Every structure is written in C-alpha cells, then in structure tokens.
Amino acid sequence: MTTPPTTYNNIDTSRDQSIGALTTLLTQATDALAQGGPELAEHAVQLREMVSRPPRVAVVGRLKSGKSTLVNALTQHEIAATGSLECTMAVSMYFNGAPARAEIHSRSGEVKRIPLSEGPLEELGFPLEDVDHIEQFLPNAQLQRLTLIDTPGTATLTVENEERTRRVLVDGQQDTKRASSWADSLVFLSDSAPREDERLFLSQLGMTPLTSVGVLSRADSFGAGAFGQRDPLDYAATHAENIAAQLGNSVLEVVPLSGFLAESALVGRVNGTIARTLGHLASLNREQLLDVIEVEDPSVIVPGLSAHMRDELLDTVGEYGIVAARDIAAAEGAVGLVNWMIERSGISRLTQLLTGEMSYFAVLQRAVRMLDVLDQLAGANINTEHVRWVQSVTLSQPGMHFVLLYRSYRNTYAATPDSRLLAPLRAAIEATSAAEVVGLSRTASPNQVRAELEQRLGEMQQLAMGLLSAAEDEARERLVVAYQAALRSLG
Numbered sequence: 369m370t371t372p373p374t375t376y377n378n379i380d381t382s383r384d385q386s387i388g389a390l391t392t393l394l395t396q397a398t399d400a401l402a403q404g405g406p407e408l409a410e411h412a413v414q415l416r417e418m419v420s421r422p423p424r425v426a427v428v429g430r431l432k433s434g435k436s437t438l439v440n441a442l443t444q445h446e447i448a449a450t451g452s453l454e455c456t457m458a459v460s461m462y463f464n465g466a467p468a469r470a471e472i473h474s475r476s477g478e479v480k481r482i483p484l485s486e487g488p489l490e491e492l493g494f495p496l497e498d499v500d501h502i503e504q505f506l507p508n509a510q511l512q513r514l515t516l517i518d519t520p521g522t523a524t525l526t527v528e529n530e531e532r533t534r535r536v537l538v539d540g541q542q543d544t545k546r547a548s549s550w551a552d553s554l555v556f557l558s559d560s561a562p563r564e565d566e567r568l569f570l571s572q573l574g575m576t577p578l579t580s581v582g583v584l585s586r587a588d589s590f591g592a593g594a595f596g597q598r599d600p601l602d603y604a605a606t607h608a609e610n611i612a613a614q615l616g617n618s619v620l621e622v623v624p625l626s627g628f629l630a631e632s633a634l635v636g637r638v639n640g641t642i643a644r645t646l647g648h649l650a651s652l653n654r655e656q657l658l659d660v661i662e663v664e665d666p667s668v669i670v671p672g673l674s675a676h677m678r679d680e681l682l683d684t685v686g687e688y689g690i691v692a693a694r695d696i697a698a699a700e701g702a703v704g705l706v707n708w709m710i711e712r713s714g715i716s717r718l719t720q721l722l723t724g725e726m727s728y729f730a731v732l733q734r735a736v737r738m739l740d741v742l743d744q745l746a747g748a749n750i751n752t753e754h755v756r757w758v759q760s761v762t763l764s765q766p767g768m769h770f771v772l773l774y775r776s777y778r779n780t781y782a783a784t785p786d787s788r789l790l791a792p793l794r795a796a797i798e799a800t801s802a803a804e805v806v807g808l809s810r811t812a813s814p815n816q817v818r819a820e821l822e823q824r825l826g827e828m829q830q831l832a833m834g835l836l837s838a839a840e841d842e843a844r845e846r847l848v849v850a851y852q853a854a855l856r857s858l859g
C-alpha cells in the first residue's frame with residue numbers, strides 16, 4: 369500500500385550541509401574581492417550572485433523532445449508553454465520570486481514586463497528575432513532549490529533555435545560580467561544516441577559528466593508504444609543503458625522518463641473521476657481497449673463512457689496509462705494512480721539526482737568558475753595584489769579541498785576524456801568518509817581502508833613516471849593529497 373503524498377517530495381537533502389558551507393565560504397570571498405576598488409566590486413556583484421543563487425539547470429534537447437513538459441513536472445506547475453507557440457522558441461529561465469511575472473529581455477537590452485496569472489506566458493511582446501531571453505518569476509517551492517532554463521529545441525532544421533540557445537548558454541560563458549547567468553548543470557533530453565553536432569554542442573557548455581544527466585524522453589511511447597509487446601518504460605530503461613554507453617560516460621546517468629505522466633500527476637490533472645473512469649476499464653482485453661481509444665463513440669464498448677471522457681483520460685494518463693494503470697486506478701483510486709504515475713514516470717529518480725548529487729557538483733563547478741574568474745582578474749591589472757590576496761585566502765580554506773579536486777576533474781576531463789584518473793577523482797569528490805575516498809564502503813575496517821590508501825599512493829607514485837597530460841599530472845597530485853588526508857583521518 370502506498371502512502372499518499374500530500375506534497376510530492378523526493379528531494380535529496382543529504383548534500384545540503386556541504387552546499388551551505390561552501391556557499392558561505394565563496395560568498396565571503398566575493399565580499400573580500402569587493403573591497404578592492406569599484407571595478408572589482410562590479411565583478412564581485414556578479415560572482416556573489418552566481419555563488420549564492422540556487423543551482424541553475426539548463427534543459428536542452430531536440431525539438432519537441434519534452435523539455436518544457438519536464439520543466440512543468442519539476443516545478444509541479446504549468447509554467448512552461450508546450451506545443452507550438454512562439455514562446456517555445458526563446459530561452460526561458462524560471463526563478464522563485466513574486467509577483468508572478470515574465471520579463472522579456474530584448475537583444476538591445478530593453479526589458480518588457482508581463483504579469484502572469486494562470487497558465488504559461490503566451491506572447492513575447494517583441495518580435496521573436498529581437499528576443500534575447502525570457503526570465504519568469506513565480507512563487508514556487510521547487511524553484512527555491514533549483515532554477516531552470518528551458519531552451520528551444522536543437523535540430524539541424526532549426527538553426528535559429530540553436531543560435532538562441534547557444535547565445536545564452538555558450539557565448540554568455542565567455543563574458544565574466546554575465547557570470548550570474550551561467551548554467552551550473554545540464555539535463556539533455558533525447559530519444560536516441562546523440563548526433564555528432566549534439567555532442568559538440570554539449571561539450572561547449574562547460575559541463576562535466578558530474579554536472580550532466582541524460583534523459584531518455586517520451587519513454588511511455590518508446591518502442592512500439594503502449595500496445596506493443598514490451599512495456600515501453602521497461603524497454604526504455606534497457607535502452608537508456610545503451611545510450612549511456614554511447615554517450616561514453618559523458619553524463620552521470622541516463623534516466624528513462626515520461627515527462628508527460630510526471631507533469632500530469634504533479635500539476636494536479638488527476639482527479640477522482642479520472643481514476644474511476646480508468647478503473648472501469650480494468651476488465652477489458654487488449655482489443656477492447658484499442659477500440660475504446662479509437663472508436664468515435666466508446667460508450668458502445670463501455671456503457672456510459674463518453675468520447676469527451678475518453679479524450680480527457682487520454683490527455684491525463686495517455687495510452688500508456690490507459691493500458692498499464694487500469695488495475696491500480698481500480699484498486700487504489702486517484703491517490704494510488706498519482707503515486708504510480710510519479711514512480712513509473714522516472715521523475716523521482718531525476719529529482720533525486722538533480723537536488724542531491726548534481727546540486728553539489730554544480731556548486732563545486734561554479735566554485736571552480738569563480739577561481740577561473742579570479743585568475744582572469746589577477747591577470748587583468750585591476751588591483752592585482754588585492755585579487756591575489758583574495759585568491760590565496762580562499763584557496764587556503766579547508767573547505768576548498770573538494771573544489772580543487774573538482775577542478776582537476778574538470779581539467780582532466782577536458783584534456784583527456786578517457787583518463788583513468790577520472791574514476792578515482794570522482795570517488796574522492798563524492799566521498800564523505802576515508803573509505804569512500806578509495807571507493808570502499810563506509811563499513812570497511814580501518815585496516816582495510818589504510819591498506820587500500822597505501823596501495824593507491826603507491827600507484828600514484830608509479831604514474832608519476834609515466835606519460836601524463838599536464839591536467840592529469842595535477843590530478844595525480846590532488847589525489848595524493850586526498851589519500852594522505854584520508855590516511856591522517858584514520859589516525
């Protein structure tokens with residue numbers, strides 16, 4: 369028996385403390401930077417905004433792959449326009465904030481404000497080609513933890529869309545004055561392996577496998593769909609593993625997802641009537657179900673079932689829900705149906721990843737970006753001495769240990785994407801105990817952990833003799849520091 373969710377919550381809070389501590393440290397560093405004169409203060413404002421806001425997730429993928437539907441599911445609110453409105457062709461950012469409004473930023477820097485009431489934005493206020501991006505504010509608990517960037521679909525046929533996405537997500541990164549608008553992590557939606565141009569695009573977004581997750585989208589219609597031999601979601605789950613392999617470990621994981629089921633369940637489209645109607649279909653066989661979906665008047669098969677009701681059922685649970693959730697609806701009603709849709713859709717796993725591990729990695733990544741900006745500023749002849757001082761104080765904080773490991777990880781991934789140091793780096797970044805630093809379980813005995821750490825230190829020494837890229841060499845040194853610290857912590 370499932371318990372009814374009052375508000376659905378699969379948020380992973382296990383990294384919140386580390387995120388909080390690092391955020392405080394970085395905020396203090398930006399405050400110190402601001403003391404170095406008006407020009408540095410201007411940069412500091414951007415950096416402070418970047419390191420203190422919720423991690424920002426960019427949702428990218430092909431045309432009509434379900435990006436906006438996913439944004440609605442994640443916010444549990446119908447805020448992103450789906451379908452074919454012009455607004456779906458602009459980059460839209462979603463923030464927690466009041467009053468509910470859209471701010472449309474034109475390419476020439478003008479901003480038009482449109483109040484939002486019920487439902488998504490439907491007009492742009494500028495011709496599409498003049499729009500740079502849209503910022504939407506909504507009082508929303510989910511957006512307090514993560515802000516979202518919905519992008520127009522990329523496809524070879526829609527070069528303009530891709531340009532818009534690129535302008536905000538890629539070109540924006542070159543401009544440190546726009547640091548606050550950089551994305552921190554990425555959700556890449558696809559129903560097949562990425563094409564070469566997509567790989568290239570992904571690699572330009574400055575992410576690592578730890579800040580990117582793949583989504584095999586529209587999983588409810590995967591393969592032959594709801595009426596095929598195989599359950600489409602099970603089939604999609606198997607295929608997700610193939611895609612993960614084809615992506616060559618460039619994402620943390622590939623999650624099979626029906627954004628449609630998730631959105632429908634989480635924005636509150638399911639009610640008692642829907643569940644009862646669906647429950648009435650429980651006794652039908654496959655042929656009868658097909659007829660219910662296809663005939664003009666389904667009441668000839670199920671007395672009392674109007675065409676309108678059938679269409680509403682299709683809009684709410686889709687063909688897959690009609691086939692797969694009839695029994696649940698009959699036995700457990702609306703609450704059981706909603707829980708089933710949430711679990712089955714894959715949104716639970718995705719939410720867990722985005723709010724837990726990936727939020728932590730995103731925060732490490734922007735800490736690294738902040739270090740990059742400090743480096744640039746130090747070389748830019750604006751009160752260099754002050755910048756250097758901020759750098760050295762920041763780097764000497766114990767909390768920066770993981771940031772430096774992550775920087776090594778990012779640089780190694782960029783220089784040598786198949787480096788064997790990536791896996792040990794990842795383990796050390798994720799670790800919350802000495803045992804986990806070397807990939808052992810938390811329950812391993814201190815002696816076991818010590819032996820493994822010593823063995824790894826030996827391996828690192830061996831590696832020093834071999835051919836390593838500059839990034840790998842730095843990574844090797846970082847790992848030595850991490851292993852030595854873990855050894856010391858064992859006493």
Ligand SMILES: Nc1nc2c(ncn2[C@@H]2O[C@H](COP(=O)(O)OP(=O)(O)OP(=O)(O)O)[C@@H](O)[C@H]2O)c(=O)[nH]1
Pocket residue numbers: 429430431432433434435436437438449450451456457519520521522585586587588589625626627628629686
């Ligand atoms: N069956 C099914 N349909 C979906 C799913 N996700 C989205 N759709 C439908 O696909 C269509 C496009 O969805 P959107 O969310 O607008 O896709 P998008 O990627 O934002 O599209 P663009 O922004 O125009 O590229 C809509 O009609 C959705 O209802 C899904 O998981 N399953």
Ligand SMILES: [Mg+2]
Pocket residue numbers: 435436437449450456518519520521
């Ligand atoms: Mg869209």
